Amino acid sequence: xxxxxxxxxxxxxxxxxxxxxxxxxxxxxxxxxxxxxxxxxxxxxxxxxxxxxxxxxxxxxxxxxxxxxxxxxxxxxxxxxxxxxxxxxxxxxxxxxxxxxxxxxxxxxxxxxxxxxxxxxxxxxxxxxxxxxxxxxxxxxxxxxxxxxxxxxxxxxxxxxxxxxxxxxxxxxxxxxxxxxxxxxxxxxxxxxxxxxxxxxxxxxxxxxxxxxxxxxxxxxxxxxxxxxxxxxxxxxxxxxxxxxxxxxxxxxxxxxxxxxxxxxxxxxxxxxxxxxxxxxxxxxxxxxxxxxxxxxxxxxxxxxxxxxxxxxxxxxxxxxxxxxxxxxxxxxxxxxxxxxxxxxxxxxxxxxxxxxxxxxxxxx
Amino acid sequence: xxxxxxxxxxxxxxxxxxxxxxxxxxxxxxxxxxxxxxxxxxxxxxxxxxxxxxxxxxxxxxxxxxxxxxxxxxxxxxxxxxxxxxxxxxxxxxxxxxxxxxxxxxxxxxxxxxxxxxxxxxxxxxxxxxxxxxxxxxxxxxxxxxxxxxxxxxxxxxxxxxxxxxxxxxxxxxxxxxxxxxxxxxxxxxxxxxxxxxxxxxxxxxxxxxxxxxxxxxxxxxxxxxxxxxxxxxxxxxxxxxxxxxxxxxxxxxxxxxxxxxxxxxxxxxxxxxxxxxxxxxxxxxxxxxxxxxxxxxxxxxxxxxxxxxxxxxxxxxxxxxxxxxxxxxxxxxxxxxxxxxxxxxxxxxxxxxxxxxxxxxxxxxxxxxxxxxxxxxxxxxxxxxxxxxxxxxx
Numbered sequence: 034x035x036x037x038x039x040x041x042x043x044x045x046x047x048x049x050x051x052x053x054x055x056x057x058x059x060x061x062x063x064x065x066x067x068x069x070x071x072x073x074x075x076x077x078x079x080x081x082x083x084x085x086x087x088x089x090x091x092x093x094x095x096x097x098x099x100x101x102x103x104x105x106x107x108x109x110x111x112x113x114x115x116x117x118x119x120x121x122x123x124x125x126x127x128x129x130x131x132x133x134x135x136x137x138x139x140x141x142x143x144x145x146x147x148x149x150x151x152x153x154x155x156x157x158x159x160x161x162x163x164x165x166x167x168x169x170x171x172x173x174x175x176x177x178x179x180x181x182x183x184x185x186x187x188x189x190x191x192x193x194x195x196x197x198x199x200x201x202x203x204x205x206x207x208x209x210x211x212x213x214x215x216x217x218x219x220x221x222x223x224x225x226x227x228x229x230x231x232x233x234x235x236x237x238x239x240x241x242x243x244x245x246x247x248x249x250x251x252x253x254x255x256x257x258x259x260x261x262x263x264x265x266x267x268x269x270x271x272x273x274x275x276x277x278x279x280x281x282x283x284x285x286x287x288x289x290x291x292x293x294x295x296x297x298x299x300x301x302x303x304x305x306x307x308x309x310x311x312x313x314x315x316x317x318x319x320x321x322x323x324x325x326x327x328x329x330x331x332x333x334x335x336x337x338x339x340x341x342x343x344x345x346x347x348x349x350x351x352x353x354x355x356x357x358x359x360x361x362x363x364x365x366x367x368x369x370x371x372x373x374x375x376x377x378x379x380x381x382x383x384x385x386x387x388x389x390x391x392x393x394x395x396x397x398x
Numbered sequence: 399x400x401x402x403x404x405x406x407x408x409x410x411x412x413x414x415x416x417x418x419x420x421x422x423x424x425x426x427x428x429x430x431x432x433x434x435x436x437x438x439x440x441x442x443x444x445x446x447x448x449x450x451x452x453x454x455x456x457x458x459x460x461x462x463x464x465x466x467x468x469x470x471x472x473x474x475x476x477x478x479x480x481x482x483x484x485x486x487x488x489x490x491x492x493x494x495x496x497x498x499x500x501x502x503x504x505x506x507x508x509x510x511x512x513x514x515x516x517x518x519x520x521x522x523x524x525x526x527x528x529x530x531x532x533x534x535x536x537x538x539x540x541x542x543x544x545x546x547x548x549x550x551x552x553x554x555x556x557x558x559x560x561x562x563x564x565x566x567x568x569x570x571x572x573x574x575x576x577x578x579x580x581x582x583x584x585x586x587x588x589x590x591x592x593x594x595x596x597x598x599x600x601x602x603x604x605x606x607x608x609x610x611x612x613x614x615x616x617x618x619x620x621x622x623x624x625x626x627x628x629x630x631x632x633x634x635x636x637x638x639x640x641x642x643x644x645x646x647x648x649x650x651x652x653x654x655x656x657x658x659x660x661x662x663x664x665x666x667x668x669x670x671x672x673x674x675x676x677x678x679x680x681x682x683x684x685x686x687x688x689x690x691x692x693x694x695x696x697x698x699x700x701x702x703x704x705x706x707x708x709x710x711x712x713x714x715x716x717x718x719x720x721x722x723x724x725x726x727x728x729x730x731x732x733x734x735x736x737x738x739x740x741x742x743x744x745x746x747x748x749x750x751x752x753x754x755x756x757x758x759x760x761x762x763x764x765x766x767x768x769x770x771x772x773x774x775x776x777x778x779x780x781x782x783x784x785x786x787x788x789x790x791x792x793x
Binding site: 034035036037038042089157160175273276277285286287288289290291294296297298300301304305307308309311312315316318319321324326327329330333334380382383386389390391 | 399400402403404407449470473474639646663666667677678681686687688690691692695698699701702704705706708709716718719722723775778779780782783784786787788789790791792793
């Protein structure tokens with residue numbers, strides 16, 4: 034048993050950090066935020082060249098065959114850099130579902146292009162009245178075709194294929210098929226664009242091994258939490274730097290306990306969220322008994338913590354923190370969108386209660 | 399990262415689990431000892447049982463009576479203790495703080511003399527750090543140690559001394575050079591609590607118990623041979639002890655919290671709210687789940703800290719987040735218990751209507767001290783701000 038990173042994992046993390054620092058500086062993020070899709074084809078090619086688009090795809094399908102822990106380390110660095118575009122949607126959401134639920138032929142057709150960087154994909158889940166509750170989904174395939182609307186679909190505007198989770202299973206849809214209509218939704222997060230995906234009698238290819246869907250969604254959720262942790266870390270770093278240099282009353286504001294203690298709380302929340310997501314990753318990797326609970330624990334904690342870390346960071350910046358010019362609001366916007374994505378804290382607390390309160394009631398005498 | 403146990407770790411776990419199955423006292427949580435002394439005697443005999451089985455101080459090196467357990471074996475140890483609902487050990491200060499301090503800074507003679515008694519609980523230890531005018535500002539302490547031949551003559555007063563009423567020995571920090579800056583003139587020494595001039599007075603706390611004491615030293619003679627580390631370099635030794643305190647207390651706490659949250663879940667199934675079990679009330683469910691999650695995160699934080707210590711060899715200032723986390727979590731946990739129990743939450747042990755023999759009213763009051771003892775939450779946040787984040791000193 035070991036809860037530290039091994040040498041290869043440290044190398045992966047450090048090289049990802051270096052890569053994003055070079056390829057995804059804040060000036061780039063701001064340009065992406067102001068664009069329609071927040072997608073940059075050149076950057077995508079470079080991400081693929083690094084092997085990041087195929088990080089969890091096995092080598093037989095053109096990936097590098099690494100595990101969930103490595104995915105978490107990559108997404109943490111992506112989150113730190115506020116990486117715009119469809120990496121999470123393609124690799125950790127759609128990619129994880131296809132990887133877990135597709136037949137060998139489907140994997141060859143859909144997973145290999147993702148790994149190679151030739152295709153982008155996303156996951157369509159939420160409906161008007163469903164939230165992230167799978168049991169509340171209405172959309173159902175009829176004769177291999179889908180008709181209905183999915184909302185809050187990340188990066189659908191640049192997706193080649195869309196993985197649609199329906200009441201009766203998961204389906205692959207060609208984003209350019211007739212009957213597919215993709216409309217931007219004006220979300221708060223400028224760096225991850227959301228879309229409404231309307232389907233009218235669209236041919237859909239069923240993913241047969243749907244039993245793997247829960248695990249795939251767990252992987253997606255864990256990757257998202259890792260990205261949130263990266264954002265929290267960057268918010269903390271920016272804030273601590275500011276508290277060291279900004280002077281009032283002749284002293285750095287970081288010397289005042291009212292400020293310092295907020296920074297300490299940001300650190301505590303960031304580190305705790307990181308511990309939670311690392312644990313979830315390793316529990317998933319090993320299919321531990323508590324893996325499902327661990328994912329909800331990570332998401333519920335990070336959903337609250339990413340908001341409070343952002344609140345504290347902006348508060349410490351004072352008026353400067355409230356400006357458009359300061360980068361913090363870009364992280365703050367992402368944090369809010371991520372807070373609800375794949376289930377907010379309330380959702381995951383209830384889910385955890387089913388696992389640890391109700392299950393106990395069933396097994397107890 | 400790997401949760402799988404190595405063959406060696408599996409052997410360790412299986413051996414411990416089998417041992418705990420036959421040796422752990424049952425239903426001890428619900429027995430209510432007449433006095434804190436009686437309860438302590440029970441914990442002391444439990445530690446002796448662990449010691450005889452080779453399970454006390456497992457992290458200590460083999461040559462000092464431990465098992466040289468790896469940090470991951472320690473994680474396993476606490477997990478198994480939790481799983482078995484085992485009681486805590488009596489000599490908490492000795493095992494977690496004084497022992498490791500003696501191992502790190504003590505002489506060979508000190509190691510030989512003191513370490514076995516710590517493990518067996520034959521000698522209970524306390525820690526003489528805080529004073530009436532030196533709490534958070536520990537380095538401002540005024541207890542005075544004056545060299546007289548091969549002895550120090552110690553005068554002064556310590557306060558908030560846990561287990562002072564039970565202690566045979568004290569790890570004491572005193573000022574031995576008042577002429578230098580405050581951090582530079584301190585010395586740590588091991589004091590026999592039966593020495594002439596040592597007076598222990600119970601300090602009654604808001605729970606009604608006297609878990610803590612005040613200890614007065616009047617012309618107490620302490621052999622120079624009992625100095626730990628070097629004379630006037632006691633600050634480094636003290637900090638070493640305190641870092642162990644921050645790092646190690648949390649590991650034991652996790653056992654208690656896991657048991658408590660599981661007990662709350664159990665209670666929620668039987669307590670009715672609006673004609674149905676509280677466990678079906680959506681608000682209660684949210685709170686139980688949040689608390690359950692935080693207990694697991696505390697464990698994950700601990701595991702990461704252990705991995706970090708494995709690399710660096712010493713607990714760092716990051717241990718302060720453990721202290722903040724366990725202390726504030728316990729206050730939240732106890733508040734949830736109060737909300738769940740409603741008016742019954744306030745009942746103390748003597749009341750026949752009390753739930754779990756008044757454990758929750760006691761727990762609520764006792765938790766209030768958690769964010770003050772072992773370094774206040776404010777001091778822990780100062781430590782994180784300055785030593786971890788590199789912010790300028792605030793005081």
